[in-house]
Amino acid sequence: xxxxxxxxxxxxxxxxxxxxxxxxxxxxxxxxxxxxxxxxxxxxxxxxxxxxxxxxxxxxxxxxxxxxxxxxxxxxxxxxxxxxxxxxxxxxxxxxxxxxxxxxxxxxxxxxxxxxxxxxxxxxxxxxxxxxxxxxxxxxxxxxxxxxxxxxxxxxxxxxxxxxxxxxxxxxxxxxxxxxxxxxxxxxxxxxxxxxxxxxxxxxxxxxxxxxxxxxxxxxxxxxxxxxxxxxxxxxxxxxxxxxxxxxxxxxxxxxxxxxxxxxxxxxxxxxxxxxxxxxxxxxxxxxxxxxxxxxxxxxxxxxxxxxxxxxxxxxxxxxxxxxxxxxxxxxxxxxxxxxxxxxxxxxxxx
Ligand SMILES: NC(=O)c1ccc[n+]([C@@H]2O[C@H](COP(=O)([O-])OP(=O)(O)OC[C@H]3O[C@@H](n4cnc5c(N)ncnc54)[C@H](O)[C@@H]3O)[C@@H](O)[C@H]2O)c1
Numbered sequence: 232x233x234x235x236x237x238x239x240x241x242x243x244x245x246x247x248x249x250x251x252x253x254x255x256x257x258x259x260x261x262x263x264x265x266x267x268x269x270x271x272x273x274x275x276x277x278x279x280x281x282x283x284x285x286x287x288x289x290x291x292x293x294x295x296x297x298x299x300x301x302x303x304x305x306x307x308x309x310x311x312x313x314x315x316x317x318x319x320x321x322x323x324x325x326x327x328x329x330x331x332x333x334x335x336x337x338x339x340x341x342x343x344x345x346x347x348x349x350x351x352x353x354x355x356x357x358x359x360x361x362x363x364x365x366x367x368x369x370x371x372x373x374x375x376x377x378x379x380x381x382x383x384x385x386x387x388x389x390x391x392x393x394x395x396x397x398x399x400x401x402x403x404x405x406x407x408x409x410x411x412x413x414x415x416x417x418x419x420x421x422x423x424x425x426x427x428x429x430x431x432x433x434x435x436x437x438x439x440x441x442x443x444x445x446x447x448x449x450x451x452x453x454x455x456x457x458x459x460x461x462x463x464x465x466x467x468x469x470x471x472x473x474x475x476x477x478x479x480x481x482x483x484x485x486x487x488x489x490x491x492x493x494x495x496x497x498x499x500x501x502x503x504x505x506x507x508x509x510x511x512x513x514x515x516x517x518x519x520x521x522x523x524x525x526x527x528x529x530x531x532x533x534x535x536x537x538x539x540x541x542x543x544x545x546x547x548x549x550x551x552x553x554x555x556x557x558x559x560x561x562x563x564x565x566x567x568x569x570x571x572x573x574x575x576x577x578x579x580x581x582x
Contacts, residue, residue, distance in 0.1 A: 509548025
């Protein structure tokens with residue numbers, strides 16, 4: 232864990248505990264963020280629709296852990312319900328809103344595109360409408376490295392073109408960035424959109440490669456490796472991601488107030504910016520698999536397959552803006568992060 236080792240720049244903090252509304256708190260990232268916010272003394276209102284996209288029991292376990300804090304209140308409903316969304320926001324009156332709930336997953340957007348329209352467009356619209364009414368000091372929402380589509384210039388910088396999404400998932404996330412910019416402009420709402428890069432770690436998502444590979448290897452099933460293993464990803468360890476988000480919470484954008492160093496994505500017409508959260512050190516898929524094998528002490532049976540439609544060959548974050556805004560950039564090695572996931576996985580499944 233390098234959360235404290237890797238910072239040397241500005242650091243804004245809150246003078247008092249905040250009331251923070253987080254959507255997607257039964258999900259991987261929302262749960263991890265909420266747990267940290269509660270540990271830091273904040274009050275958290277969590278909203279999650281408990282969608283059956285993956286194991287709902289895992290989502291319930293996460294929410295049950297958060298409920299152990301008396302500063303956590305949970306609401307379970309779908310964000311497509313505009314009234315429920317507005318009611319939850321009004322009754323909590325948050326200082327900050329972090330919108331993480333979404334239909335995630337690149338490949339599933341080929342199978343069930345409507346889920347992305349409903350959750351990511353309609354759901355995000357309802358959150359923005361509630362934000363417009365309750366006016367938090369900062370609205371933050373999750374986007375993805377997938378918006379960079381098939382860009383070949385690496386690393387990906389926030390001001391690079393994102394006009395050519397390869398999947399509907401990426402297209403809906405690009406749309407939510409644009410939608411939030413319009414609300415930031417019209418209603419003067421300070422807004423930060425994060426672009427996350429392949430987040431992994433304990434309590435992770437069963438539909439993502441790390442969970443699937445560990446599960447298959449331990450159960451003697453072969454793993455499917457796409458792109459003939461030639462893909463690479465800028466993997467971000469969950470504690471690093473959470474540290475970056477926590478540091479961005481007080482860094483609400485102000486029109487005309489640019490980051491001290493590096494190219495800033497700050498809008499010229501709204502208190503809005505987009506920030507990559509990635510470590511800036513891509514790792515090849517086969518290295519990732521070898522690291523998993525090392526920590527499990529077993530070799531995987533591998534089925535090599537071509538790239539799937541919608542997959543991008545590589546992701547690689549330029550992390551300068553994050554560093555300049557927060558003094559921090561993710562730096563946990565894949566070796567350390569995979570080791571921690573394997574430890575958690577074994578404990579979670581009583582292995
Ligand atoms: N994990 C990653 O690597 C990654 C990478 C890029 C972007 N993101 C984005 O980060 C955010 C969090 O992702 P995650 O990995 O925690 O995913 P997740 O699927 O674990 O969490 C999302 C949560 O949102 C809830 N949800 C989905 N649709 C909803 C709706 N319409 N109404 C209410 N709740 C709903 C789900 O039940 C789930 O608990 C998402 O916006 C995702 O697109 C994640």
